[in-house]
Amino acid sequence: MRAVCWMGVHDVEVRDVPDPVIMNDRDAIVKVTSTAICGSDLHLYDGYIPTMEKGDILGHEFMGEVVEVGAGVSNLRVGDRVVVPFPIACGSCNACRSGLTSVCENSNPNAGIPEKLWGHPSCGIFGYSHMAGGYAGGQAEYARVPFADVGPMKVPDELPDDQVLFLTDVFPTGYMGAELCDIAPGDVIAVWGAGPVGQFAAASAFLLGAERVILIDRFEERLRIARENTAVETLHYEEVDVLDELKTLTGGRGPDACIDAVGMEAHHPSAPVEAYDKAKQLSRQETGRPHALREAILACRSGGTVSVMGVYGGVVDKFPMGAVMNRSLTIRSGQCHVHRYLEPLLQHIRAGDIDPSFIITHHLPLEDAAHGYDIFRQKQDDCLKVVLRP
Amino acid sequence: MGDERRDTDDGRDRTALTRSLGWFSLALGTAQVLAPHRVARLIGVEPTPRTETLMRAVGTQELLLGAGVLRRPPRGWLWSRVAGDISHLAMLAAAIGSDDGQRERTAKATAAVAAIGVVDLVASLRAGGDAGRAVRSVSSLTVNRAPDEVYRRWRRLEDLPGFSSHVTSVEVRDRRRSHWVATAPGGTTVEWDAEIVADVPGRRIAWRSLPGADVANEGTIRFAPAPGDRGTEVTLELRYDVPGGGAGRAIARMLGEHPEQAAEDDLRRFKQMVETGQVVRSDGSPDGTRSRRQMSQQPALPRA
Numbered sequence: 117m118r119a120v121c122w123m124g125v126h127d128v129e130v131r132d133v134p135d136p137v138i139m140n141d142r143d144a145i146v147k148v149t150s151t152a153i154c155g156s157d158l159h160l161y162d163g164y165i166p167t168m169e170k171g172d173i174l175g176h177e178f179m180g181e182v183v184e185v186g187a188g189v190s191n192l193r194v195g196d197r198v199v200v201p202f203p204i205a206c207g208s209c210n211a212c213r214s215g216l217t218s219v220c221e222n223s224n225p226n227a228g229i230p231e232k233l234w235g236h237p238s239c240g241i242f243g244y245s246h247m248a249g250g251y252a253g254g255q256a257e258y259a260r261v262p263f264a265d266v267g268p269m270k271v272p273d274e275l276p277d278d279q280v281l282f283l284t285d286v287f288p289t290g291y292m293g294a295e296l297c298d299i300a301p302g303d304v305i306a307v308w309g310a311g312p313v314g315q316f317a318a319a320s321a322f323l324l325g326a327e328r329v330i331l332i333d334r335f336e337e338r339l340r341i342a343r344e345n346t347a348v349e350t351l352h353y354e355e356v357d358v359l360d361e362l363k364t365l366t367g368g369r370g371p372d373a374c375i376d377a378v379g380m381e382a383h384h385p386s387a388p389v390e391a392y393d394k395a396k397q398l399s400r401q402e403t404g405r406p407h408a409l410r411e412a413i414l415a416c417r418s419g420g421t422v423s424v425m426g427v428y429g430g431v432v433d434k435f436p437m438g439a440v441m442n443r444s445l446t447i448r449s450g451q452c453h454v455h456r457y458l459e460p461l462l463q464h465i466r467a468g469d470i471d472p473s474f475i476i477t478h479h480l481p482l483e484d485a486a487h488g489y490d491i492f493r494q495k496q497d498d499c500l501k502v503v504l505r506p
Numbered sequence: 507m508g509d510e511r512r513d514t515d516d517g518r519d520r521t522a523l524t525r526s527l528g529w530f531s532l533a534l535g536t537a538q539v540l541a542p543h544r545v546a547r548l549i550g551v552e553p554t555p556r557t558e559t560l561m562r563a564v565g566t567q568e569l570l571l572g573a574g575v576l577r578r579p580p581r582g583w584l585w586s587r588v589a590g591d592i593s594h595l596a597m598l599a600a601a602i603g604s605d606d607g608q609r610e611r612t613a614k615a616t617a618a619v620a621a622i623g624v625v626d627l628v629a630s631l632r633a634g635g636d637a638g639r640a641v642r643s644v645s646s647l648t649v650n651r652a653p654d655e656v657y658r659r660w661r662r663l664e665d666l667p668g669f670s671s672h673v674t675s676v677e678v679r680d681r682r683r684s685h686w687v688a689t690a691p692g693g694t695t696v697e698w699d700a701e702i703v704a705d706v707p708g709r710r711i712a713w714r715s716l717p718g719a720d721v722a723n724e725g726t727i728r729f730a731p732a733p734g735d736r737g738t739e740v741t742l743e744l745r746y747d748v749p750g751g752g753a754g755r756a757i758a759r760m761l762g763e764h765p766e767q768a769a770e771d772d773l774r775r776f777k778q779m780v781e782t783g784q785v786v787r788s789d790g791s792p793d794g795t796r797s798r799r800q801m802s803q804q805p806a807l808p809r810a
C-alpha cells in the first residue's frame with residue numbers, strides 16, 4: 117500500500133510499504149477514506165518529539181471502512197464505516213473505566229519510555245513516535261486498529277467524511293479544552309491559537325455556555341474563519357499587547373478561563389524572546405517554547421482555570437509558577453480522551469449545532485502529503501486544515 | 507530469527523532518561539567546543555582566552571560523556587556524568603564568585619546544571635547492581651480485577667511464558683514443584699527446578715529454585731486489595747544469585763542491564779493479559795512490552 121512515512125526532520129515521503137495485518141484478536145483493519153494532518157504532526161515533522169524512526173508511518177486522524185476484523189471483535193463488521201479515535205485504549209483498565217482513555221494503562225507496548233520521562237506511562241497513539249507505542253499511523257491506504265472493539269465508532273452514511281473526520285481528534289480536543297474550564301454563566305473564555313484545535317475550543321466554549329470567547333493568533337485569515345462561524349472576538353497578537361487588551365476587554369478581571377491551543381512550538385512577537393527559547397529548545401535545555409502558556413497564566417483572572425490542550429513533550433523554562441500559586445489558578449490538561457466525546461459530539465453534528473468541516477482549507481490526494489505538510493507548517497496559502505484522500 | 511540478532515545487542519538496551527542525558531551532553535558539548543565564547547556569555551562569564559580554553563576542555567569532556575552514555579548505558583558512564591556535573595558546578599560557583607561575570611545569568615546556569623545533576627544521580631542509582639552478586643528487584647502494578655482472580659492467573663504457572671519476556675516454558679510437576687526453562691540471547695538456555703514455599707490463595711505465592719539450578723533464584727508475589735475498588739495491588743519481588751562465569755553472564759544478559767525493568771515488563775504484560783486478554787503489540791514492538799526492545803525499535807510500519 118501507499119503510506120506517508122517520516123524520513124527525518126522536514127522530510128516526509130509517500131512510499132510503498134506492506135499492507136497491515138491482524139496481530140491480535142481484538143484488531144481490525146480499516147481502509148482509509150480520509151485522513152488529516154494535525155498540528156501535533158508538525159511537532160514530529162519539526163523534530164521536537166524524540167523516538168521517531170526513519171520510515172515510521174504518520175497520521176492519527178483517520179476514518180474509513182472496516183475490511184477485516186479479528187476473532188475478538190464482535191461489534192464491527194466488514195463494510196462498517198468508522199471514525200477512529202487517535203488514542204489507543206483497551207477499555208478495561210482503571211484509566212479507561214474512568215473515561216481517561218488517553219492514559220490507558222495497557223495500550224503502549226513501549227510504556228517504559230514515557231514512564232522514565234514523565235514518571236508514569238501514557239497511552240499508545242497512532243503514528244506518533246515510539247514512546248507512544250511505535251504504532252503505524254493512518255496517513256495510508258490501510259491501517260491496523262488495535263482494540264477495535266473499543267475505539268472505532270460507526271458513523272451514519274448521510275454524514276460525509278468531512279463532517280465526521282474531526283471526531284477522531286481536533287473537535288473532541290477543542291471541546292475537552294473548553295470542558296476543562298467548567299464554564300459558568302457569564303464566563304469569558306480566552307483561547308490562544310486559531311488552528312483547528314483553537315477553532316473548536318472557541319466554538320465549544322459557546323456550546324458549553326460561555327458569555328464571550330476571545331481568540332488570539334496572528335493569522336488574520338484564521339481569525340476571520342473563526343469570526344464567520346461564531347460570535348467570537350479576536351485579537352491579533354502582533355498588533356496589540358495581549359495582556360493589556362484582555363484586561364481592557366474584561367473590565368480588568370482577566371478571562372475566567374484560558375485555553376492554550378498552541379503548544380510547544382509557540383511563536384513570540386519579540387525576536388530576542390523567540391531566539392532565547394529557540395536556543396534553549398535546540399540545545400534541549402527545554403523541550404517546549406511555552407510563550408502562549410506563560411501568557412495564558414498571566415492573563416487568567418485570579419481563581420480561574422488554565423486549560424492546556426497544546427502538546428508539550430518534556431520540560432519548559434520560565435514557567436510562572438508564582439502566578440499560579442499566589443493567584444489560586446488551576447491548571448488542567450491532557451491528551452484528549454477522545455472516546456468519551458464521540459457519541460455526544462456526533463449528536464451535536466447531527467443536530468446541526470456545528471458543522472466541523474468549516475476548518476478544511478485543502479483537500480489533497482495522499483500522494484501530495486509532502487506538499488500538505490509544507491504549507492500547513494508554513495501557514496501558506498491560508499492553510500488551516502489539510503485532508504488527504506488515499 | 508531477526509529478533510535474536512537485536513537481542514544480543516545489549517549495548518543498546520538503555521532507558522530514555524539515560525539517552526536524553528546523553529543527547530543533552532552532546533548538545534551542550536558541541537556548543538562549548540564550537541562556540542565557547544557564546545556559551546561563556548550565555549552563562550555570564552567574561553569570554554577571555556582563558557575561559558575559552560576552559561570552556562573547550564569542558565565541552566570535550568561533555569562530548570565524550572554524551573557519546574559514552576549513548577553507546578553503553580552502564581553505571582560507569584553515568585557516574586562520570588555525575589562527576590562532570592559536580593566539576594561544572596564548581597566552575598560555575600567560581601564564576602559567580604568572580605566579578606567579571608554577570609551573577610544572575612551564572613546563577614541560573616548553576617541551577618540548571620544542579621537540576622541535571624540530580625537527574626544524573628537518580629539515573630546512576632537506578633542503573634542497577636553489578637554482575638557477580640545477587641540481583642534483586644521489586645516492582646508493583648495495580649490490576650483492575652479482584653485479588654482472587656489475579657492470584658489464580660499467576661498461580662497457573664504454565665501460563666507464565668505467555669507474558670514473560672524470557673521464561674519459555676514452565677512444566678508443573680506437582681502442586682509444589684515445577685521445571686523452568688528460560689532463554690538468554692544467542693540461543694543460551696538456563697534451566698532450574700523450583701518449588702513453591704508459600705501459597706496463600708488470594709494473598710501470596712513464594713517460590714525458590716532447588717539446588718542444582720543454573721542460576722539460583724527466588725521470588726514472591728503479593729496480592730492486596732487496592733483501596734476503593736481499584737482492583738489488586740500486585741508486588742513482585744525477585745532475587746537472582748548471579749554466579750561468575752558463563753552462566754552468570756548469560757543470566758545477566760537475559761535480565762538485561764536493568765533487572766527491575768525486565769520484571770516490570772513482565773508484570774505489565776501480565777496486567778495486559780488479565781485485563782485485556784492479550785499482550786499488546788505494535789509495528790515498532792511486535793513482541794509487545796519488552797525493555798530491551800524499547801530502545802532498538804523497528805520502524806512503525808507493517809512487516810512484509
Ligand SMILES: NC(=O)c1ccc[n+]([C@@H]2O[C@H](COP(=O)([O-])OP(=O)(O)OC[C@H]3O[C@@H](n4cnc5c(N)ncnc54)[C@H](O)[C@@H]3O)[C@@H](O)[C@H]2O)c1
Pocket residue numbers: 154155156157158159285286289308309310311312313314332333334335338353377378379380381382383384407408424425426427450451452500
Ligand atoms: N491535547 C490533545 O489531545 C491535542 C490534540 C490535537 C492537537 N493538540 C495540540 O494542539 C496544538 C494546536 O494544534 P493545531 O492543529 O491547532 O495546530 P496549528 O499549528 O494549526 O495551530 C497553532 C496556532 O497557534 C498559533 N500561535 C503560535 N504562537 C502563538 C502565540 N504566542 N499566541 C497565540 N497563538 C499562537 C499559530 O499561529 C497557529 O495558528 C498543537 O500543540 C497540537 O499538538 C493537542
Ligand SMILES: [Zn+2]
Pocket residue numbers: 154155156157176177202285286
Ligand atoms: Zn491530532
Ligand SMILES: [Zn+2]
Pocket residue numbers: 205206207208209210211212213219220221222223
Ligand atoms: Zn485502558
